[in-house]
Amino acid sequence: MKMKKFSKNPSKFYFHYPFPVAVVGVKVGDVVNFMSAAWHTQLSFDPPLYGVAISPKRFTSSLLEKAHEFSLNFLDFKDYRLAGTFGRLSGREVDKSRIPGGEWTIGNVLNVPILERAVAVYECKLVKFEPLGDHVLYVGQILGVHYDEDYFNTGVGRSTLLYMGNDLYSCAHSVNSVSFTKEDALRFLNESTLGRDEQ
């Protein structure tokens, strides 16, 4: 660790990025809003739970606490402008239901807006929310999943939009991916051990 910097009080830290962009969609009456989030994670397989952390200052936060349901929309890299627009402008200033390229429909299970250009969308019912530090963790149970079969089935060329912090976007091309299974791990350990014994 000699070459590394160390900080006890990092004000902002982007070392865990890139993260996929999850566009949070909410509908309350006639108000439809989308917000790009980079702080989110799957939480459980059974039931399928997904969490997203949002500042209570955000317009989306106030909508969520009325709607009690939301969509999570995942985009392809080519739609970074859409993500940036959803992320950097507030629904208090701009009607984000009418962004060019941001056409939407209503979910199959819940009354949530679904981005037509998304490569995958999760329809989530809010089951819990709790303040954690300066954000609120919204936990949704996934009641429906939309996905572009061609985009995901081949495993090649998939380029989900990723956020790197500081307004930077990127993607990982699955064509460059490598596989490493439990069997590979066992072989890796055995070969490494063998190598050390032989020396």
Next chain:
Amino acid sequence: MKMKKFSKNPSKFYFHYPFPVAVVGVKVGDVVNFMSAAWHTQLSFDPPLYGVAISPKRFTSSLLEKAHEFSLNFLDFKDYRLAGTFGRLSGREVDKSRIPGGEWTIGNVLNVPILERAVAVYECKLVKFEPLGDHVLYVGQILGVHYDEDYFNTGVGRSTLLYMGNDLYSCAHSVNSVSFTKEDALRFLNESTLGRDEQ
């Protein structure tokens, strides 16, 4: 959404991947263990909180509830074998403190193991844990951050290890990244509106 598949009961869903690999390091007495996690997210800036969801069946889970502190280690793509080994083998079967390439030291602030090859490490004090579905969300307050200055400062060529699900690993090269700021978003909206008015 006509071209999309829809499922109400997805048993496993990998549509939100890729996620960065976070290797969770824990030390309890002489036992040191590392586990690769893909379900994790930042939760708060102030205080700096980070959450990781781990199955209560995992060895790491039992260690965490004794140690009440952990490290989160982020790797470069080239170390996918290390991540796969930490992810697919259990500390109950293999001594993961002695994996080739997995050399570690002790944290600066906490008694947590720090991977020497990591490009960044967060030292976390456990401040909360709660069961959510079939996993437990461990919330840590980040008390120290190690990072490879060269790796992050240039913004070029950074290739943090990402997990795509199904034992597949990839990375996003920041050299291919694009910037899109709030000013870009405002320009994008204005130009789009102008374009429509002109037609």
